[in-house]
Amino acid sequence: MTEPLDVARLQRRLAEFAAARNWQPYHTPKNLAAALSVEASELVEIFQWLTPEESARVMADPDTAHRVTDEVADVLAYLLQLCEVLGIDPLAALDAKIDRNERRFPI
């Protein structure tokens, strides 16, 4: 029986992965934020010359779908590691932000 897949479990896997390779000294918040933005740009690169309509169909091509999924994973990996080193709960942060946005942008 496997554990359910949730954010805490992924953060634990990422922390163990980095610790086993002695990568923690590189994982300053500054470096992790830079790495996150680099991975986000690799996502943008996939879409940069596409029309809006073409961009809506990227998952129809298996190679592109794999590439997009891979970059999404990289962005999430650095976001979760950044949250880990800073002690931020990402889901609670987003929940609170949606609350604020509901007041900021009333319907």
Added chain:
Amino acid sequence: MTEPLDVARLQRRLAEFAAARNWQPYHTPKNLAAALSVEASELVEIFQWLTPEESARVMADPDTAHRVTDEVADVLAYLLQLCEVLGIDPLAALDAKIDRNERRFPI
């Protein structure tokens, strides 16, 4: 009694928020990827002139801590919305990526 806070529930809140404001036409994968990278850069901006040591202490200042948490929320918001429109499960994507990285970077 409230629902537990998980990725699916946040994606539902984000989808309802966008739908209530008729923002879905703007949420092409191309635009969401760009918005994600812009938010990731706003995180980088907080750290850009800090030394590695200063970057490790950003949460000690309440204003900076709030700003970092807010930008983390924005990055996660666009990542989850991108995954929603593309049909990607972000947690499964990351779990599979860690598996691949374990083979790619053996200890």
Added chain:
Amino acid sequence: MTEPLDVARLQRRLAEFAAARNWQPYHTPKNLAAALSVEASELVEIFQWLTPEESARVMADPDTAHRVTDEVADVLAYLLQLCEVLGIDPLAALDAKIDRNERRFPI
């Protein structure tokens, strides 16, 4: 009589500006590259929700035109400062790159 406006003169103005404020210790190549990418994202932010057609008309609105021009200046400022600290001639670098691209992408 004023000097002609060229890259070398702008690099001199930028260096004097930074020196007069004791900002050079912050201007490591790593920090300047991060600042450059942050400014490039501020340009992207202007365009992120626009259609391709709307993006082609941004200069028709004086406020947006000013904002775009300002961000272009910021990107160029950090690019020239990065080149200065690294000893790179940006115009020669681009000229050589176009030569390589002509061989890489034959007509």
Added chain:
Amino acid sequence: MTEPLDVARLQRRLAEFAAARNWQPYHTPKNLAAALSVEASELVEIFQWLTPEESARVMADPDTAHRVTDEVADVLAYLLQLCEVLGIDPLAALDAKIDRNERRFPI
């Protein structure tokens, strides 16, 4: 006898290069801004795990020096093409920005 290397000449080379390959339809301001930010992130990637001190020595290694110079060229290429399609003079924009910054950050 060759023409002096200046921004106008590089913009002409870039425009001829794109026209010869029928790439102009892709060169909307929105796409060029995205491409610029992607190239800026490729610069960041070179520095992302380096200490400030290591980042100051990147040009000592010939391979890294070539890679940095190549990415600088790519950033400048997209910046000049963006300026071309928008009718912005990048050197005048930066000169005016330094004037404004001198008033904004008095010594």
